[in-house]
Amino acid sequence: MCGIVGLFLKDPKLEPRLGELLTDMLITMTDRGPDSAGIAIYSRGKDGHAKLTVQSADPDRDFADLPEKLGKAIGASVKLAQKDTHAVLDLPSDRLEAARHAMREIAPTVKVMSAGEGIEIYKEVGLPKDVAARFDVAHMQGTHGIGHTRMATESAVTTMGAHPFSTGSDQCLVHNGSLSNHNGLRRELIRQGMTFETQNDTEVAAAYVSHKLQEGQNLGQALESGLDDLDGFFTFVVGTKDGFGVVRDPIACKPAVMAETDQYVAFGSEYRALVNLPGIDNARVWEPEPATVYFWER
Amino acid sequence: MTDFPHTPPKQSWTFSNDVNAEIRRAAATGIYDIRGGGSKRHLPHFDDLLFLGASISRYPLEGYREKCATDVWLGTRFAKKPIHLDIPVTIAGMSFGALSGPAKEALGRGASEAGTSTTTGDGGMTEEERGHSKTLVYQYLPSRYGMNPDDLRRADAIEVVVGQGAKPGGGGMLLGQKISDRVAMMRNLPKGIDQRSACRHPDWTGPDDLEIKILEIREITEWEKPIYVKIGGARPYYDTALAVKAGADVVVLDGMQGGTAATQDVFIENVGMPILACIPQAVKALQDLGMHRKVQLIVSGGIRTGADVAKAMALGADAVAIGTAALVALGDNDPALEAEYQKLGTTAGAYDDWHEGKDPAGITTQDPDLFKRFDPILGGRRLKNYLKVMTLEAQTIARACGKNHLHNLEPEDLCALTIESAAMAGVPLAGTSWIPGRNGGF
Amino acid sequence: MQTFDLAAQGLRALNQTLHGLNGTTNQTAWEVVNPKGSHAIAVGLDAPIDVTVKGSTGYYCAGMNKQATVRVKGSVGPGVAENMMSGTVIVDGDASQYAGATGRGGLLVIKGNAASRCGISMKGIDIVVHGNIGHMSCFMAQSGNLVVLGDAGDALGDSLYEARLFVRGSVKSLGADCIEKEMRPEHLELLADLLKRGEADHLAKPEEFKRYGSARKLYNFNVDNASAY
Structure with missing residues (x-):
């Protein structure tokens, strides 16, 4: 149960400001997730x-x-x-x-x-503002980034239990919601050779996507498969080296707001995460549909 | 022909007469069994715990002369007007609809006279109840029947109901027979239809949303009222921790013995945990967050006596709530009405078709001819007596353990008679220092 | 016109000030600036005042409103005007999920689109949406009217009771026990009034709508309907 923010830049002129914009978005989501926070930043390697x-x-x-x-x-x-x-x-x-x-x-x-x-992930236990300050996220540059604030439901509040989870090269996944079949899925993925660091449901979703990618699916296909195989409530935001995707479960009752301008695509669990983005007043703002995969790639 | 001895007929344990009767009933009617009340199974319960009274190593207090206080504050974390009750036994949420107006009035009368609170239910707040309850907790439920800001403001506390012990994860079902004109009006439903209750709130899901919902309620009520969050006992460690994180002042934890107006028997008997198993996990969650006694814990589900009250408090609860026991005190299932229970095909003590509205005691009904039989003043008096007795019983035990306040009872004042209750309650098996599972997992 | 800067003065002060106004106040017009998506703005109002929020709000804006008129010059988060009793709430932009949830009276107008679960469990409120609405709208809706000038998403009116739904555009799918119903003269009359009050009479005519309501098959349990439960 958590707050998610994401920013995928289309306009290279904003790249020096990625960390600054994401930090502001992340801190706004503190109430949704005061236990730990994390951020994945992608830059041109x-x-x-x-x-x-x-x-x-x-x-x-x-x-x-x-x-x-x-x-x-x-x-x-x-x-x-x-x-x-x-x-x-x-x-x-x-x-x-x-x-x-x-x-x-x-x-x-x-x-x-x-x-x-391209990817770097920083995550720690503590309030989002403190986590962002420890790593000086505000001064990071990059092309896209995903942040997460966590209110732990069933698994431990630890550094490794914080999001984003990365289970494959240049991949990351964050989650708001609560999965209900992750234990069985974890056993199956372990049998197929995946390894896990935590008891967190989200890590199972991340590993699931990585496993599908290893099997040759693309990210969009992997997320579509996830709609069939993952049970429970979820809004996922995923990152790859060049891409940024969003998917919600078919019931879709966890909040999600997206905004798009010529300069960026942004995601927030709540609109207030987006209010300080440049040009937000004229952005196209919408809520992602249930069971629908959204994906942007540069 | 020689008459050899026969093997006597043997009834299957798996396919018992009860089981077979239920299969035949399902086959004939095409509907699952819906009933009121909580679990009727034999469950590990407080009966399996005993108190270790004082002798030489500890000194007991004199009954009736040396003070043993019973009061409790609820809602001290954020609310500007926390609740102060004289006794730690409250009346659980029971709806107008499930209960008659006079029965609600009697609960208000008895609780107020005993110095404790009553709670509304899934049917809104009635004048009978508000008028006769000194301290009234207003339930905020998924159905939101009758929900309005005026009642929110005239409540003394607000209980956001996420679940109940009889059916954690489930909604309710009030069958058409009981949707009278008045119930229909209060719930804004057509008369006589089955009412299907939702299992989730219509405008939030999960702890992160709950935090925002609590903010809204606090803003509407000027941050005055304590906000309780009620959960069914199924995953009490996590749910208690998340209720606290979402900003609750009080957590209400209801074990599977907790009653309900009407739901599927399969739900009542197969989902959730007995309250004995729930309390230690909830207390652990509060302790891990440094919130034990700061966010108060009210537990319910099968509380019957002062001994149960004392045991729940020794395990770490701040107060208890009673529902079924209160109805029995009012006169529900009284053997004096046996002839009428027989006519309904049941017997006093087993009657649980509260949803059918035919209660001969006039308590769980909306039929005016039936509820006129029930005298709310007498009922209130009976409830008051019962609450007082429970309190005296709990004090008797606490004094014997050397306590000048009920809330000073601790798990170390207890031992367990069975291995299972020792493991669930986290207290040693009687005569040993063995707590099954300790040092070997939660 | 009184102006309240939410960023500077805070939410508690805003609601406390608005709650302090009664029917006799002459400070009847308020403007709230810098809402920045905050939650619980102007909740629990109970006076015939006019509050304009300049910008977008978070969850539960104008929740449990009575009497007041609340206008949002922006978009609103989840649960706008939830459990409204009376009065009017007008949103210039879009609404997130649960718009008008459990509303018992008054009028909610959304000039943009509403997301999922618009009018969920509504109990007497009137809702007029100029754009589209999302999935599971009017789930278990008990009474009141919903008017949608655009399209409706999946499972419209699932487990519906007696609420009346009017949709001009397409309906992706109807929920359990929700059916299209005949549009009779009294419905056209009702719709004309709702369009007028919903500031939409220049955008659509009553004749362009279809009416949806409860088939009432779930009103009393029948095992032959079990797949709908």
Whole structure:
């Protein structure tokens, strides 16, 4: 049960302001989710480079020699930029999968938040304004981003239980609602080789989408499949390297508002998340239909 | 022919006479069994808990002379006008519609005289009830029958009903026989039709929306009234925590023994948990949030005696609510009416077709000839007596445990007679220090 | 005209001020600026005053309104005019879900579109929507009138009681127990009045609408209708 915000920029002139706009939107949704907050930011990557965003409860201990250890493990140069409990590891994109696997071995106390060419995920327990400040989200630039404020229903309030969930390269998913068949689905996905970090229902939805993508579906198809296979209440917002999607369950009673202008597509659990966006007064504002997949791609 | 001994006829445990009768009834009528009341199963209950009275290690208080207070404050978290009750036994929500006007009046009279509150139900607020209740809790239900801002403002507290113990996750059903002119008018329904109640509120879903709904109600009532949130006992840890996060002043938790005017028997008997199992989880949620005793917990579902009151409070509740017991005190299912119960094909003590409106006691009916039999003044007096007795009983136990206030009872004052009740209540099996499941999961 | 800056003065002060007005006040016209999508704006009013909100609101704007006229120069969030008793609420823009939910009286006019569950469980309110309405509108609607100049979404009037629904455009699907009904002269007359009061008489004529109502098959339980439950 939560607040969701999302912003997909069409106009590159707004890219320097992505973090600033998203931070404002995220903080507006504090009442819907005071337990934890998180944000996925997509930026134009550098050719041949990829990023692992990682988190540690003890960053001073874990991050000091991490680039060196990881570099050795994957046989490439790795640079680390720390932001509070998180760090972004810059490495060659062809070594990304190897790096993700190596992390478990060389730094078991470090959690991988996201992996990809464009994505960075920052999430922590606490009020959205504090989480945004810790990572200085307001100064981040990028092409699109998704934020989430969480009011935990059944699973624990932890860093890993915060949204967004990323279970595949450059993918992320956030959720408002409550799934009712995630335990069975989780068992099935584990049987098919997916791994899970939490007991959170949303992680199952994220892994479900990733699994469908691995099977060869595109994002739109994966979300359509989800309408059949996921039971309960959900509004999902998903991100990929170049895209941004929204889908609501067929009952669709969790709130969702979208706005589109020449400059952007925006999503908010409530309209007030959108009120400070440039040109909002003249935007096309609507509510996504139930059981309908919306998808934008650059 | 030699007459060998035969194997005697053996009734199947699985296909018992009761089960077979229900199969035949379903086959003949094509409708599931709808009835009132709560679960009739044998459930683990407070009966399986015992108090450890004081002797030498603890010192008991003298009955009647040394004070054992019973009062309770409800709604101290945000409300400008929290409620102060003399006794921790309140009257649960029961609708006008399910009950007659005179029965509602009697509840108001008895509760007010005993120094406690009554609660409206799924039929709006009646004058009988408001007029005779010193402290009246107004239920805010999915149906919103009769809902209006004037009643909201003249209530003493507002109870947002998300669920009830008899049917967590379900709506209600009031069959056509009881939709009299007055009930139809109050609910804005055609007379004589079956009334189908929704299971979710029409204009919000989930805790994040609930928080906004509570804000609206607080704004309309100037932040004066305590806001209760009532949940059916099914996932009490999470639901209590989320009610608190959504801004509740009081959580009302109703176990599966809790009554209902009418719903499917299959729902009553197969969904939800007994109140004994619910209380420790709800208290744990409050404690984990640092809100135990700050957000008050009222529990209900099968509360019958002062011992039940004391046990619920020892497990961490701030107060209890009674429904079925109050109806019995008023005269429901009285053996004096046995001949009339027989005519309805039932027997005193088993009558549960409250929705049919034929209650010979004149309590669960809208038939004027029947409800005239019921004297609200006498009924009120009986309820008051019963509430006073429950309070005296609870005090007797509390004094024996050395407490000068009922709310000082604690789980450590209890032991359990059975392994299952020990596990559910989280208190040791009598004579041991063993709490099943502790150190090995919740 | 009194102006109230919601961003500067806060929600509590706004509602407290408006609740303090009674029938004898001469401060009958109010303007609320900077609503910024806030919830519970102008809820529980009970005086013949005129409140104009300049901008868009969040949940439950004008909830439980009595007597007052509330105009929103923008769009409204979920549950606008929920459980309204009397008075008028006019929304220039769109309305989110649950518009006019459980409303018992008065008039709600939405000049844009209304999302899902418009008029859910309505109990006597009149609702006029100039645009379209979303799915599950008028679910369990008990009484009152809904007029839609545009189209209706899925499951219109599911489990309907005695509310009357008038739709000019298409209906994606009818809910359980909701059927099209004959438009008789008294309905045309009623509709003409609703269009006029809903500031829509220049946009549509009564003859262009179809009427929908309850088939009344769910009024008393019958196992042969079980699939509709």
